[in-house]
Amino acid sequence: MEKHMTKRLDESVKSGCPDYDRPRKRGQLIVTGVLIFLFALGMLIDEADFMGTSHTGVIRYLEVYSAFLPLLIYIVPFGIIVKKLGVEAGLSSRKLLAAAFCGAFISSAMAAEVNDGFDSLMKYLMGHAYSENWLGSFETGIAEELLKLVTVAMLLYVWDSATLRQYLITGMCVGMGFQIEEDISYITQSGFKNVNDAFPTALDRISGSVGSHWAYAAMTAVGLYMIKRTTGKGHRMKGFGLILFVIVNHFLYDTPIGEINLVNVLLTVAVVLPVLICTQRQ
Numbered sequence: 001m002e003k004h005m006t007k008r009l010d011e012s013v014k015s016g017c018p019d020y021d022r023p024r025k026r027g028q029l030i031v032t033g034v035l036i037f038l039f040a041l042g043m044l045i046d047e048a049d050f051m052g053t054s055h056t057g058v059i060r061y062l063e064v065y066s067a068f069l070p071l072l073i074y075i076v077p078f079g080i081i082v083k084k085l086g087v088e089a090g091l092s093s094r095k096l097l098a099a100a101f102c103g104a105f106i107s108s109a110m111a112a113e114v115n116d117g118f119d120s121l122m123k124y125l126m127g128h129a130y131s132e133n134w135l136g137s138f139e140t141g142i143a144e145e146l147l148k149l150v151t152v153a154m155l156l157y158v159w160d161s162a163t164l165r166q167y168l169i170t171g172m173c174v175g176m177g178f179q180i181e182e183d184i185s186y187i188t189q190s191g192f193k194n195v196n197d198a199f200p201t202a203l204d205r206i207s208g209s210v211g212s213h214w215a216y217a218a219m220t221a222v223g224l225y226m227i228k229r230t231t232g233k234g235h236r237m238k239g240f241g242l243i244l245f246v247i248v249n250h251f252l253y254d255t256p257i258g259e260i261n262l263v264n265v266l267l268t269v270a271v272v273l274p275v276l277i278c279t280q281r282q
Helices: 002-014 018-050 058-089 093-129 132-159 164-191 195-207 213-228 233-254 261-279
Strands: none
Touching: 018 093, 018 132, 018 164, 058 093, 058 164, 058 195, 093 132, 093 164, 132 164, 132 213, 132 233, 164 195, 164 213, 164 261, 213 233, 213 261, 233 261
């Protein structure tokens, strides 16, 4: 009798018994609630990126917002490519859009708050000894990459994603959302101060879009896949190493060293090439 009941239990587990799936479904519901909460909070935080002062007129808004249009130079090709990759990986367009919006209104918003808080604290503690170019860049690399990675991890958990490509593409979309929101904030920040700076800022952001946040987040997502989905201590260590590599790459890119053209290009190749290789794997 006991043996027969054990056999039935094993069969029910394999067939997807509701009682067996309930804890995971509950966890997914909780994480979904957290994502919605953070998304709503992020929208309130990011609202400031679209606003001028109380004296800013409609014409100035139109002039500054028109500088968003050049960003389509990289957004449209990215959207076409990632949609094709998403179909092949079993990710719907709705999931890809959701990932991009979460990157813009969760990762980006939270990173801005953390970065501003860190700058204020360091300036208070260190005064003029604090360097945004070095210590600030180091903090930025850590905070932004980990926040994007946490967002990716929550989405993958909710969606029950398991393949390398699903991890990779979700990371790409979260990173692209982050990138778009960051570009918009730079354009409005400069444009509302001097409208003539809006378009040059947009073009400068486009020039740095080739190996930016979409590639960083894609590679940290691959690192997460190696930690969570592969077996063996060596693979897990490689996953942690890959995440650390992206953080260091981001740090160097933001420092004065990254302003050297040759170094800038090498850092870009170092993060984009592995992404391209991973897109060819299943």
